[in-house]
Amino acid sequence: MQRRWGKGVPIAQRGPGWTYRPDDAPPSVYGPHQPGIVTPHLTHALLTAYDLDGADPRxxxxxxxxxxxxxxAQGQTVTLGLGPAVLPSPRLKPLPHFHGDALDPRRCGGDLAVLIQADDPPEPLEGLRPRWQRRGARRGRGALGFHDGTLNLKRPRDFDRHVWVTGNDHTGMVGGTYLVVRDIHVQPTWHTLKDGEQEQIIGRDKRTGAPLTGTRLFDAPILDQLPPDAHIRVAAPRTAHVAILRRGYDTPEGLLFLAFMADPRRQFTPLMQRLAEHDALHAHTQHRGSAIFAIPPGAQRNSFIAQPLLD
Structure with a gap:
């Protein structure tokens, strides 16, 4: 099925900046940002990491x-990324070990990454032999059985503050972002819990998705009235003092967790450390894959993604 893109209005032109709809204009590599980050969240994802093995990245x-x-033009979005070996940068330093990690080297790292999202399962790009590859799909409820993403970033001003690189980085990264990938396995213990126990761990009603302090899906949770180790309380930007843009997909084992941010050192690392230490959900999940990539901005005409960074 080929997606028909609407006549979207660029995000920057939508009022004062406090409202958001995904930009449904046809995606293009030629623009301020690569597609696949704030464009519509499509049904299927294929994330492939590659090693160059002597190939010229240019x-x-x-x-x-x-x-x-x-x-x-076929209704997919393609997002290209560079690994630490291709773009040495303090923001691309390897993530530290977090409590509970059980990382498989065969699911980690990579010199280049390609994230393809589509309404039907996409095929990978050709040119290099994959280092690892993961597929995921969006369902009505996430891998844990709960509605996901209701507290995600939604406003253009939030993207400018937390997602897009605006300075203090390689000049060629301005307008780009960074992608942290975590391949998360949901442990069998989760599925043995009763609904009420799961709700206390997540902080939401399993049927409606509403926070336990509200009645509707998008009600703002009253954090200090939730269990102190409830997932949405521990992960909330107001609690963790950091924010990221999450774009996850379910896998047969759990969750392909994708997070975009301006600086993983200052955003993802402290958030993950907090989750590993204080989140009740952490006992029922295990991180088995991990990677970090720079996502350059869109390309100029007659150029290609990342050319200014590689010149």
Missing amino acids: EVLEHWTKEAETRH
Whole structure:
């Protein structure tokens, strides 16, 4: 099925900046940001990490940029990323070990990454042999059986503050972002819990998705009235003092967790440390894969993604 993109209004032109709808204009590599970050959250995702194995990243990315634009015309979004070996940067330093991690090296790292999202299961780009590959799909409820993403970033001003690189980085990264990937396995213990026990751990009603302090899905939770180790309380930006843009997909084992942010050192690392130490949900999940990539901004005409960073 080929998606028909609407006549979207650019995010920057939607009023004072406090409201948000995904930009449903046809995606393109030629713009301020790459597609697949704040464009509509499609049904299927394929994330592939590659090792260069001596290949020239400029040639690979030039070819993939052209292929991405072809895929965009077919209703998919393609997002290209660079690993730490390709773009040395303090913001791309390896993540520390977090309590409970059981990382499999075969599910970690990579020199380049390609995230493809579509309404039907997409096929990977060609040109390199994959290091690892993960598929996921969005369902009515997440891998835990609860509505997901209701507290996610939604306002353009929030994206400017927390997601897009605006300075203090490589010049060629301005307008880009960073992607943290965590391959999360939901432990069998989770499925043995009664609904009421799961609700106390998450902080939400399983049937409606409403916080335990509200009645509707998008009601703002009253955090200090939730259990102190409830997931939505521990992870809430007001509690953790950091915010990220989450874009997850369910897998047969759990969750392909994708998070975009301006600086993983200052955003993801402290958030994950807090979750590992204080989140009741952490006892029922295990992180088995991990990676971090720079997502450059969109390309200029007659150029390719990341060219200014590689020149």
